[in-house]
Amino acid sequence: MGNNGFSMNVIVCVKQIPDPASPGALDPSTNTLKRDGKLILDESDSYGVEMALQLVDAAGGGEVSLISMAPNGEVSGMRTALAMGASKGVLISDPALLGSDALTTAKVLAAAVQRIGGADLIIAATESSDGYTGTVPEQLAEVLGMASVTFAKKVTITGGTLEAHRQTEEGYDEVTCPLPAVISVTAGVVEPRYPSFKGIMAAKSKPVEQVTAADLGVSPVGWAGSGQGVVAVTQAEARAAGEIIEDDGESFTKIVAFLENLKVI
Amino acid sequence: MALNNIWVFAQVANGAPTTFTLELLTKARTLGGTVSAFVGGDGAAVAGVLGEYGATTVYATGDLAGKLPGVAVSAAMKAVIDGGAAPELIMFPQSYEGRDVLSRLSVKLDRTVLTNNVDIAVDGASVNVTTPVFGGNVLVTTGFTGSGPHLAAFRPKSFAAESAGGGAAGVVAAPVPDLGVAGGATVTAVHVEETSGPKLDEANIVVSGGRGLGEAAKYEMVEQLAKLLKGAPGASRAIVDAGWVPYSYQVGQTGKVVKPSVYIAAGISGATQHMVGMKGSKNIIAINKDKEAPIFGIADLGIVGDVHKVLPKLIEALQARA
Numbered sequence: 001m002g003n004n005g006f007s008m009n010v011i012v013c014v015k016q017i018p019d020p021a022s023p024g025a026l027d028p029s030t031n032t033l034k035r036d037g038k039l040i041l042d043e044s045d046s047y048g049v050e051m052a053l054q055l056v057d058a059a060g061g062g063e064v065s066l067i068s069m070a071p072n073g074e075v076s077g078m079r080t081a082l083a084m085g086a087s088k089g090v091l092i093s094d095p096a097l098l099g100s101d102a103l104t105t106a107k108v109l110a111a112a113v114q115r116i117g118g119a120d121l122i123i124a125a126t127e128s129s130d131g132y133t134g135t136v137p138e139q140l141a142e143v144l145g146m147a148s149v150t151f152a153k154k155v156t157i158t159g160g161t162l163e164a165h166r167q168t169e170e171g172y173d174e175v176t177c178p179l180p181a182v183i184s185v186t187a188g189v190v191e192p193r194y195p196s197f198k199g200i201m202a203a204k205s206k207p208v209e210q211v212t213a214a215d216l217g218v219s220p221v222g223w224a225g226s227g228q229g230v231v232a233v234t235q236a237e238a239r240a241a242g243e244i245i246e247d248d249g250e251s252f253t254k255i256v257a258f259l260e261n262l263k264v265i
Numbered sequence: 266m267a268l269n270n271i272w273v274f275a276q277v278a279n280g281a282p283t284t285f286t287l288e289l290l291t292k293a294r295t296l297g298g299t300v301s302a303f304v305g306g307d308g309a310a311v312a313g314v315l316g317e318y319g320a321t322t323v324y325a326t327g328d329l330a331g332k333l334p335g336v337a338v339s340a341a342m343k344a345v346i347d348g349g350a351a352p353e354l355i356m357f358p359q360s361y362e363g364r365d366v367l368s369r370l371s372v373k374l375d376r377t378v379l380t381n382n383v384d385i386a387v388d389g390a391s392v393n394v395t396t397p398v399f400g401g402n403v404l405v406t407t408g409f410t411g412s413g414p415h416l417a418a419f420r421p422k423s424f425a426a427e428s429a430g431g432g433a434a435g436v437v438a439a440p441v442p443d444l445g446v447a448g449g450a451t452v453t454a455v456h457v458e459e460t461s462g463p464k465l466d467e468a469n470i471v472v473s474g475g476r477g478l479g480e481a482a483k484y485e486m487v488e489q490l491a492k493l494l495k496g497a498p499g500a501s502r503a504i505v506d507a508g509w510v511p512y513s514y515q516v517g518q519t520g521k522v523v524k525p526s527v528y529i530a531a532g533i534s535g536a537t538q539h540m541v542g543m544k545g546s547k548n549i550i551a552i553n554k555d556k557e558a559p560i561f562g563i564a565d566l567g568i569v570g571d572v573h574k575v576l577p578k579l580i581e582a583l584q585a586r587a
Contacts, residue, residue, distance in 0.1 A: 026398075031405070101377045129538075132518060133380050134359075138335055138368030147449030150335065150365050153512065166333075167512055168361060170278065171458040175333070177450035188506035227377035227411030231393050234404045239544065239563045244556070247570025252579040255529075255550060258566050262548060264470060264527055265494065265583065 007061035008157070010052040011116060012086065013109055013124040013140070014045040016070045016077030020129055031230035032099060033130055039070060041077035044125035046192035048185050049081045052123050053193075055157055063087040065119070066208075067112040069097060069105060075208055082203035083195030090115060094212040094221075101226035102131075104218070106139035111216035113144060121162070122182045126151055137184035148182040149175050153189050267297025268387055270352040272414075274338070274363055275302040275315060275323070282311050284467075285358045287318045287426035289419060293356055294319035294429060296387045301352070301434075303345075305329055305338040305362070308436040316434035318426065324439040331451045332444065335365025340448075341439045342366070343373045346414065353413040354392060356385075359420050367418050379407055380418040392417075401541055421466065421522045422545065458513055463497050465514065466521045470496030470529070471546070473516055474504060475539075477532020477553055477572050481509035486576045487531055493583045499523065499543075501533045517542035532572040535560030552576070 016039035025034045041049075052064040066081050066089035073093045082089065090112045097108070113122060122144075127134035141148035153172065154165040160179050165172045167186055195203070213221045223229075245251055259265045271293045275286045286302070293300045301322040302315040308325025315323050326341045342355070355370070357363035359380060371378045384395040392415050393408045409415040465471065472494065474487035484504070491498040499521070500514040516523055518541040528546035533539060535551070535558055543549070544563055551564035552575050561567040568575055 026403070026405075102380075103371050103375070103377055106372070127519065133378065134364050135368040135371065135378050135380060138365050139372050142336075142339075142369045142372035142447070145445070145447055147447055148335065149333070149450050151361055166452075168455075169513075171456040171513070173452045173456070174454040175450050175452050181449065186512065187502070188508060227409055228379060228407050229410050230405060231408045232406040234406070236397060236401055236404050238402075241562060242549075242565035242567060244561050244564070244567035244569065246556075247552075247568050247575055249574070249578075251568045251570055252575055252582055254566060254568065255575075255579055256582050258548075258550060259494070259527065262527060265586065 008056045008059035008121065009062045009065070009119045010056055010121045010123060011065045011067055011113055011119040012045065012048045012052045012081065013122065013136070014049065014066050014068045014078060014081050015042040015128045016040065016068055016074050017042045017128060017130040026233060030099065031233060039074045039077050041080040042125065042129050044127070044129050044187055045081070046084070047187055047189050048123040048125055049084050049086060050190045050192040051155060051185055052121070053085045054190060055121065055155070059157070062120070065089060065116050067109055067116070068092070069108055071095070071098065073210055078208055079203045080195060082206045083199040084193055085199065088206055089208040091208050091210045092213065092216065093210055096213055096222050099223035099226055100221050101228060102133040102135045103139055104221050104225045106136050106143050108213060108216060108218050108221065109136070109140050110143040111218050112211070115211070115216060118180065120179045124182070124184050126184045126186055137182060141182035144182065146180055146182050147177050149177050150184045151186055152183045153186045155183065155185065155189070268353045268392070269298040270301070271296055271298055272301050272303050272352040272355040273320070274355065274357045274366055275304045275311070276358060276360060276362060277304060277306055277311055280310060282314050283358070284426055285360065285421050288422065288424045289356045289358060290315065290318040290320055291427050292385065292424040296354070296385070303338070303342060303439070305334045305366070312436050313433045316431045317428050319429045319431055320434040323434040323436045325436055326439055326441050329441065331453070332441065332448050333365065333450050333452065334362045335369050336444055336448050337441045338366045339369035339373060340444055341441045342370055344442050345439050346374070351414055354415045354417065357416070357418040359418040363418055367416055371416055374414060376411065376414060376416050377409070378416045378418065379409070382417055382419045383423040385417065385419070397541065399537065401544055422524050458511055460513070462492065463495070465497040465499055465516070466523055468497035468523070469525055470494045470527045471499050471516070471523050471525045471543070472496055472529045472531065473499035473501065473533060473543070474531050475501035475533030476503040477534070478504070479573070483573070484509055486572070486580065489580055490529070490576060490583070493580065493587065496525070501536070501539045530560050531576060533560055534558040535562070
C-alpha cells in the first residue's frame with residue numbers, strides 16, 4: 001500500500017501509427033490511410049502512458065495495461081509503451097477490422113477493456129495524430145456505461161476520486177469524478193519519460209495477447225460495420241507560392257512595405 | 266427529396282449563441298426542411314438569435330447542474346429522438362463540447378460519425394460531407410450509408426454566418442434524464458483565462474510563434490508585434506506542448522482555426538497540424554531560418570532568416586511609425 005492506500009489499475013489506449021515524419025497517403029483501392037510500413041507509438045499516447053505510470057506509482061500499487069488495434073500483428077509501438085513501464089497489453093489485430101469507423105473502434109476497445117477485467121481508470125489521447133476523428137475516448141466511455149472527463153490537462157487522484165482541469169474554449173473547468181472513469185488527456189499534460197535500456201530489454205518479454213474481433217465477440221466490424229463510404233477524393237486548390245527572400249539585415253522593410261500595401265498599418 | 270428535419274447543436278458563450286453555431290444554422294437552412302437548435306442550458310434567452318439565423322424550434326435542456334455536456338445533452342437528445350421527433354441530420358461544431366455530445370450520441374443511436382468536415386451537400390437521399398486531409402492538400406468526400414440521424418461535425422469558419430431575418434424560435438423543454446453512473450463527473454469551478462486585445466479567432470491580424478523562437482521568454486516579441494499591429498498572438502502546437510503559452514493560443518488542427526487578413530508565422534516550420542488552422546488566411550508572411558520549411562510553400566512573403574534578428578528590427582520600425 002502506498003501513500004493513498006489505494007491500488008490503481010490503469011488501461012491506456014494506444015495507437016500505433018505510420019511515422020508522421022514521412023508523408024501520409026491514401027490507399028487508392030480502399031481510400032483509407034496507408035498503414036503498411038512500420039508503425040510507431042503515436043506521440044499523443046506517450047502522455048497517457050506516462051500519466052498512467054505516475055498515477056499507479058502515486059497509489060503505491062496496481063499496474064498499467066495497454067490496448068491497441070492495429071493491422072498485421074504490429075506491436076512495435078506497444079513495445080515502446082511497455083519499455084516506458086507498462087506491464088502487459090492486448091492487441092486486436094484482424095484483417096476484418098480494415099475500414100472500421102470510430103464507433104466500431106470504440107466497441108472493439110471496450111471489449112478489450114472487459115477482457116482485461118476492467119480498470120479503475122482508462123486513459124486515451126484526445127485524438128490520434130493520423131486519423132484525428134477525436135471521438136473514440138468519449139464513445140468508449142458510453143459503450144462501457146462509464147463516467148468520463150475529456151480534454152484533461154491536469155489530473156490528480158485522491159481516495160478513489162479523480163480531480164481534473166478540463167480544457168475549455170475560454171479557459172478550464174475544475175471537474176471531480178468518482179472512479180472508475182475514462183479520461184482523455186491533452187498533449188503536454190505530463191513529460192513522457194524516455195525508455196531506459198533496461199526498460200527496452202524488459203519490454204521484449206512482457207506479454208501481449210493478440211486477439212481478433214471475433215475473439216472479442218464484436219460484429220459487424222470493418223466496412224460492414226461502418227455507416228460511411230468514400231464518394232470522392234480530390235486535390236485541393238493549391239495556394240500560389242509568393243516571394244521568398246533571404247534576410248540581408250534589411251528584410252524587415254519588405255514586411256513593412258507588404259503591410260503598408262495591405263493598408264493594415 | 267431534401268431533408269425534412271435538421272438539428273444543430275447550439276453552443277452558448279457569455280449568454281449568446283457562438284458565431285460557430287450561427288455558421289452551422291446558416292448552412293443548415295440551405296439544406297432544406299425545418300431547422301431546430303439544441304441547447305444544453307436555458308433556451309428562452311437565445312431563442313431570438315437562433316430564430317434569426319434560421320431555427321424554428323429550440324430544444325433546451327435547462328441548467329445542466331454541473332454535468333458535462335457530452336453525457337447530459339446526448340441523453341436529452343436521445344430522449345427527444347425516442348419521443349418520435351428524430352431529425353435526419355444533426356450538425357455539430359467541432360469544439361470540445363460538440364465532439365463530446367456527438368460521441369456519446371453516436372453510441373446511443375448506434376450511428377457512425379463524420380468529423381472535421383468543411384462542407385456538406387445533400388443530393389436526394391444521400392448526405393455527403395467533405396474533409397480536408399494531409400494538411401488540406403487533399404479533400405475526401407464521404408457519404409453516410411446507413412439510416413439517419415446522420416451525425417456530422419464541422420470545423421469552424423467552414424461557412425459564413427448570415428442572418429435569415431427570422432423571428433424568435435419556439436422553445437421546447439428537453440430535460441436531461443437520469444444519467445446513472447455515466448454522469449459521475451461534476452464541474453466544481455469554471456476558470457476563464459484573461460486575454461487582452463482581439464480574440465485569436467476573430468482578429469484581423471494574427472502573429473504566431475513557434476519553436477524557432479528558441480525559448481519561452483522570446484515569445485514576448487510575438488506579443489509585442491501583435492500588439493503593435495492591433496492583432497492577436499498565436500502559437501504552434503510545439504510551443505503549447507512545451508508549456509510556453511496556454512492552449513488557448515494554439516492555432517491548428519487541434520487548436521483554433523484562423524482566417525485573418527494577415528497571418529505572420531515567426532519561427533514556425535509549418536507542420537500539417539499547424540497549416541490546417543491558418544492556410545485560409547488572406548495573406549501569409551513567414552519568417553524561418555530553414556528555407557526548406559513547408560510554411561514557405563504557402564507564404565505570400567517568405568523571409569529566410571533568423572526571427573531573433575528580423576523581429577526586433579520589424580518591431581522597432583513599427584514603433585517608430587506609431
